[in-house]
Amino acid sequence: MISSSSERDRPLRVGVVGVGYFGRFHAAKYAALEGCALTAVVDIDIERARTVAEPYGCPAYDQLEEVFGQVDALSIATPTSTHFEVARICLENGIHVLVEKPMTSSLQQAEALVALADARGMLLQVGHQERFFAAQVGLAGMASAPTDIYCERLGPFTGRSLDCSVVTDLMIHDIDLAQSLVRTQITGLIGLGTPSVTEFPDEADVTLYYANGCTVRLVASRASEGRSRRTRIMQADGTIDIDFLARTCSHSRLGAIEPQLPYVNGSISGRRALINDNLGQELAAFIDVLRHGGKPMVTGEDGRRALETALMIEQHMNIVVPDQRAAGAHG
Template identity: 40%
Template sequence: MSELRVGVAGAGVFGNYHAQKAAASATTSLSGIFDIDDARGKAVAAPYGVPNYTKLEDLLEVSDAIVVAVPAVYHADLVRRALAADKHVLVEKPLALTESVARDLAGEAVKKGLILQVGHQERFVAKAMGMFRIEETPKLMESIRFSPPSPEGRAGDVSVIWDLMIHDLDLAGCLIEGRFKDVQANGSRLHTDHIDEAEATFTYSSGAQAVLKASRAAKARERKMRVVYESGEISVDFLTREVVNTTPYEIRVDVSSVLPDPLLAADESFYRACLGYQNSMIPGHGAIAAVAMAEAAEAAIES
């Protein structure tokens, strides 16, 4: 296969971004858009001279791979249908809304020899920063990810845990070894029918902890991370790019020179994996930990 035919399911903001990447790539062609709202789908498809399909099966028929960028509550269903049609899949985070379904989808992709990649593109940022080169396992990871309410009501179909905290849940799953043994969480509904602010503390068998806070009802954006190791700690303010690093490891916060477009890097890695040039950077099995943590945190709050 010399050129990968990529279809995009979902004509929202991220669907449009993914369509741009597929249309511009040297190794892919954009085969079409799927959106049940034909006018919305055509608005995204028109600049690229491709059709919008109001039935997913029609897009699958003309595609080798699809990008799933629909609301999170529909991720698992579309991924399952695409895998059943023997198509490679890049799905925006989260892979699914339960650990059992995420495991099932990841296993199905492996069984069929298909690429199932999950859109945790902040892993590319963490890698460029040098976080994955650190030889120690963290004793503590703290994160704050706050944003004001979205004027468009983005991601209002799920809680802030699946919307914003999921990024830091994934990073915690990458940085801290093993599976959490306990979670304590609290949260509140403020402007949607779902949890809009949440704080969760995960404790691991090693004694390490991940303390994560997320809000989509804040007065201003805030994005910070603190990681404590035996040898010191790293504190980062991603908005001001201020860094305090008392460890012997070198990290960088401004990664724009090596990673100008994380979404492009993630999409291109997916295309290369589909074409057999490399392994998937974020395979389905690698995204299960974040789903398990999100599910446990939300259950702790609801109970």
């Protein structure tokens, strides 16, 4: 991606657009990563941009156009409804992009970004972080032929991502992970969504049926008292359990249970992590592809495919509002 030797020798100039709840973490990780320099923090709230940028000695901006020619790549962590326009402008102006999930609001927008990145020879990576821990534990090698997958992603209300449902906010992580393992067509789905704190479904329970016979159940809530991020994968040779919060993985195979593999000091099964958290690994991988070429772990097409399934779920799942549910119970 970075062609000349002089460009490869210098630190990559990176920045973040949108430094609300999540974007500030991008800035902190970039500032800590070798091989890149945090060069720009952009937010429509200039005081917020300055607050995030100041500890790193980084310039702050409130207009995206001000960083043209100043950065090689940007993370986009703005509200979902703005992802397409911000990413489009960046790609058209020669800036490589890592866009947070969901990559866009509509499938047509996602397809347009993928086509634009391909036409311009630009890197477009999508922020599905769980893929990186899954790769570190070697999930693809263990999960050779899943028959059933269960994913649970629960958390309390944070007041962010108010412009989308829990499906595109949280569940989409597990949609992407499941689809990286089950690469066949969806033949059916059933699902239930419930708004509880926003106008969109904040809780959802969905089952997807795939052409190869695999069944994927996805449970997500952003209005839960506790937090849980776990996946269970069942197949003929055993069961794989991953706890993304505890960062553990166990594989029971033919009655013999392999020990849980804690991933706490940057190594597991002899492999070393770039940074011992999903976001750090994701950004390090983004920088590595920019420097050395290759294919990102989560491509624009992967993000488009996950979004397509998420939007299909939103379109076809049944929505029950709390008052209706209570009325039904008393009816």
